[in-house]
Amino acid sequence: MTNKQAKNVLTGDRPTGHLHLGHYVGSILNRVRLQDEYQKSFYMIADVQALTDNTDNPEKVRSNVIEVALDNLACGVDPLKTTFFIQSAVPEIAELATFFMNLVSVSELAQNPTIKTEMMQKGFVLNHEIENFEEIKKTATENQIKVQNVSAGFLTYPVSQASDILIFKGEIIPVGEDQLPVVELTNDIVKRFNATYGDLFSIVSPLVSGTTRLSGIDGKAKMSKSLNNAIFLSDSRDLIEEKVMKMYTDPTHLRVSDPGKVEGNIVFEFLDIFDPKKEEVEALKLEYKKGGLGDVSIKNRLASVLNEIIDPIRERRENLAKDPKAIMKILEEGTMLARETARETLTLVRRALKIDYF
Numbered sequence: 001m002t003n004k005q006a007k008n009v010l011t012g013d014r015p016t017g018h019l020h021l022g023h024y025v026g027s028i029l030n031r032v033r034l035q036d037e038y039q040k041s042f043y044m045i046a047d048v049q050a051l052t053d054n055t056d057n058p059e060k061v062r063s064n065v066i067e068v069a070l071d072n073l074a075c076g077v078d079p080l081k082t083t084f085f086i087q088s089a090v091p092e093i094a095e096l097a098t099f100f101m102n103l104v105s106v107s108e109l110a111q112n113p114t115i116k117t118e119m120m121q122k123g124f125v126l127n128h129e130i131e132n133f134e135e136i137k138k139t140a141t142e143n144q145i146k147v148q149n150v151s152a153g154f155l156t157y158p159v160s161q162a163s164d165i166l167i168f169k170g171e172i173i174p175v176g177e178d179q180l181p182v183v184e185l186t187n188d189i190v191k192r193f194n195a196t197y198g199d200l201f202s203i204v205s206p207l208v209s210g211t212t213r214l215s216g217i218d219g220k221a222k223m224s225k226s227l228n229n230a231i232f233l234s235d236s237r238d239l240i241e242e243k244v245m246k247m248y249t250d251p252t253h254l255r256v257s258d259p260g261k262v263e264g265n266i267v268f269e270f271l272d273i274f275d276p277k278k279e280e281v282e283a284l285k286l287e288y289k290k291g292g293l294g295d296v297s298i299k300n301r302l303a304s305v306l307n308e309i310i311d312p313i314r315e316r317r318e319n320l321a322k323d324p325k326a327i328m329k330i331l332e333e334g335t336m337l338a339r340e341t342a343r344e345t346l347t348l349v350r351r352a353l354k355i356d357y358f
């Protein structure tokens with residue numbers, strides 16, 4: 001393709017589960033577009049990062065490497081345009097992270113908003129004497145997780161992520177909004193490294209997709225695997241219908257003839273995002289507000305809209321899944337290519353740090 005911008009795009013997923021519609025609108029569609037707009041795109045399967053909070057479950061991380069690869073491939077992330085690779089198979093990333101560790105303080109990691117939020121969600125605490133321990137314990141009990149002291153691996157994953165990005169000279173970093181403080185830390189590392197050892201790295205730009213984070217089918221929170229409110233790209237037609245039928249609408253809309261609320265009604269939120277026929281959706285909203293339009297009828301519409309999007313993805317996914325060796329080959333070839341770039345960067349870093357002995 002001509003007219004591609006001469007910048008590197010780098011993004012990744014933690015392989016902890018199948019990807020869902022939230023990932024699709026929030027990141028995968030973006031990747032499919034960006035791989036045509038920029039000269040080089042890297043897609044990393046962040047298994048090392050996944051192990052920081054799935055430390056006792058390596059089997060889960062291992063089995064989901066291929067699942068997230070399948071999800072991305074089925075949606076059109078193209079290995080001819082995007083270099084797919086596995087984080088752990090590029091050990092240079094870990095080496096660079098070791099050097100970056102010296103440029104970041106423990107307290108700034110503990111205060112990083114992304115880390116703070118995730119520690120809260122996962123029941124990780126710095127130590128049991130901290131002031132909001134009771135609050136953390138309460139949230140953890142509600143979510144049926146145990147409270148434990150945070151590992152150095154988890155606390156420092158933003159440093160490792162800075163290394164993911166900078167070792168490949170990533171410049172455009174598509175991430176979810178929740179990851180912005182991690183990208184900010186990457187830029188702090190760039191400035192500190194350059195000031196200490198000489199100019200080597202460039203400032204990176206996060207790219208947050210235009211779509212706000214998709215709600216889960218329960219309407220209570222954003223779509224997430226762990227909250228059990230997700231529609232997966234690998235779900236069957238029937239399962240998607242079943243999930244749409246369970247979707248949160250307007251609890252006061254009891255009879256078809258009752259006037260209904262559109263705001264906060266998840267079915268309409270989804271129709272706004274996924275239904276290509278915007279005018280029809282607007283007309284349906286008016287009818288719903290007036291009364292006379294039943295939930296089942298809008299849900300039937302949504303189920304078929306979603307299946308129209310997911311049918312071809314599911315079909316491609318099933319076909320690709322028949323040949324797991326071919327998928328592993330894509331990952332292996334991509335990893336070899338990515339590693340060349342990583343090695344080049346590390347050579348420059350070793351020289352800058354004066355540890356290039358032989």
Ligand code: TRP
Nearest residue numbers: 010011012013014046049161164
């Ligand atoms: N932390 C990211 C997430 O949870 C995944 C990730 C790992 C990543 N390394 C990255 C994203 C580098 C962008 C760039 O979604």
